[in-house]
Amino acid sequence: MKIVVTGGAGFIGGNFVHYMLNKYDDYDIICFDALTYAGNMETLEQALDSPNFKFIKGDISNVKEVESLFEEEKPDVIVNFAAESHVDRSINNPGVFLKTNVIGTQILLDACRKYGIERYHQVSTDEVYGDLPVDRTDLFFTENTPIHTSSPYSASKAGADLLVQAYYRTYGLPVTISRCSNNYGPYHFPEKLIPLMIVNALNDKPLPVYGKGDNIRDWLYVEDHCSAIDLIIHRGTVGEVYNIGGHNERTNLEVVKTIIKELGKSEHLINFVTDRAGHDRRYAINPTKIHSELGWSPNTKFDDGIKQTIKWYLENKSWWENIISGDYKNYYAKMYESR
Ligand code: NAD
Numbered sequence: 045m046k047i048v049v050t051g052g053a054g055f056i057g058g059n060f061v062h063y064m065l066n067k068y069d070d071y072d073i074i075c076f077d078a079l080t081y082a083g084n085m086e087t088l089e090q091a092l093d094s095p096n097f098k099f100i101k102g103d104i105s106n107v108k109e110v111e112s113l114f115e116e117e118k119p120d121v122i123v124n125f126a127a128e129s130h131v132d133r134s135i136n137n138p139g140v141f142l143k144t145n146v147i148g149t150q151i152l153l154d155a156c157r158k159y160g161i162e163r164y165h166q167v168s169t170d171e172v173y174g175d176l177p178v179d180r181t182d183l184f185f186t187e188n189t190p191i192h193t194s195s196p197y198s199a200s201k202a203g204a205d206l207l208v209q210a211y212y213r214t215y216g217l218p219v220t221i222s223r224c225s226n227n228y229g230p231y232h233f234p235e236k237l238i239p240l241m242i243v244n245a246l247n248d249k250p251l252p253v254y255g256k257g258d259n260i261r262d263w264l265y266v267e268d269h270c271s272a273i274d275l276i277i278h279r280g281t282v283g284e285v286y287n288i289g290g291h292n293e294r295t296n297l298e299v300v301k302t303i304i305k306e307l308g309k310s311e312h313l314i315n316f317v318t319d320r321a322g323h324d325r326r327y328a329i330n331p332t333k334i335h336s337e338l339g340w341s342p343n344t345k346f347d348d349g350i351k352q353t354i355k356w357y358l359e360n361k362s363w364w365e366n367i368i369s370g371d372y373k374n375y376y377a378k379m380y381e382s383r
């Protein structure tokens with residue numbers, strides 16, 4: 045089987061490339077990635093040694109580049125991770141989110157129609173459901189929760205999901221969609237909460253917590269997300285949406301304090317800063333459908349996964365030091381200095 049992983053030089057896509065190469069030695073895995081600020085060839089170093097892996101630099105919002113990918117590689121499966129993924133950046137600059145997340149998805153879908161495909165899988169997010177009240181811990185997102193987005197990022201992801209469903213209904217394209225909660229683990233770009241806090245704490249820099257730190261996220265170790273997508277592309281029902289999450293809800297402050305404790309740092313590093321505009325309060329996934337239909341369950345509990353993640357950042361300093369010494373410096377100054 046030949047699988048194209050778009051966005052495979054990013055956090056989750058990179059982990060998925062490694063997961064699939066380790067699990068299937070007879071599959072060809074092709075990473076198609078534009079190498080934006082979030083794409084990193086160092087993430088793919090190990091994969092590049094494999095004879096079953098190929099990297100192609102390309103942009104999903106460029107018709108020519110996408111069509112030549114299909115003409116040359118004739119993939120059986122597309123797993124679309126490629127996206128602009130950071131909510132804060134979408135608040136400052138929505139345009140590129142629409143271009144990549146919506147138009148890029150449409151261009152991939154059109155290529156699938158033109159050249160044929162066994163399965164197109166869209167990697168979506170629980171953010172398309174909006175948020176849940178913090179004080180209603182009995183409520184969870186199911187696949188039937190209405191789409192109700194908050195940020196330009198989540199609106200663009202929801203737009204993409206609706207297009208994927210339209211191509212299923214109108215053209216019969218064999219699609220599946222997964223909507224996962226917050227991931228964490230190796231190769232996570234240090235603009236996102238967990239890696240940002242680990243990297244800042246290691247450098248004894250302030251830890252910028254938005255608002256009071258009482259927003260809740262439902263954390264999933266990235267390898268568990270990869271195993272869920274693997275199951276969906278092989279055994280998921282065409283046309284269906286699957287939620288992915290493992291009931292690991294934590295407030296942001298709890299997460300930050302856990303990282304501080306693991307690293308032996310002081311809570312004085314915590315710096316409460318101006319809240320994110322439109323900040324979603326709580327995400328929480330009900331994963332019953334993927335559990336009962338496909339037998340998926342997560343393997344890693346948050347308390348173990350966070351330790352493994354911190355260990356990875358301690359052992360792979362050069363990976364993140366290369367990032368924070370480059371353009372990221374300007375981003376950080378713009379995002380946090382006047383907060
Ligand atoms: P990321 O920002 O780490 O990586 C995105 C990758 O896509 C990068 O390698 C980047 O170079 C590439 N890319 C961006 N624009 C592109 C384009 N136009 N053409 C080709 N490649 C392009 O993102 P991530 O956190 O790994 O998220 C991957 C996917 O999973 C996204 O679709 C995101 O919406 C979804 N998701 C993320 C999370 C999470 O917690 N990170 C949770 C649920 C769903």
Ligand code: DAU
Pocket residue numbers: 129130131132168169170171224225226227235236237238240252253254255257259260261296320327
């Ligand atoms: O739920 C899935 C989504 O999770 C994905 O679709 C997104 O791609 C991914 O980025 C993530 O979105 P969040 O907005 O939840 O993740 P982020 O790491 O940006 O923020 C997590 C929480 O931490 C959120 O409540 C905001 C808060 N936060 C974040 C940063 C970067 C802070 O308090 N301080 C910070 O500096």
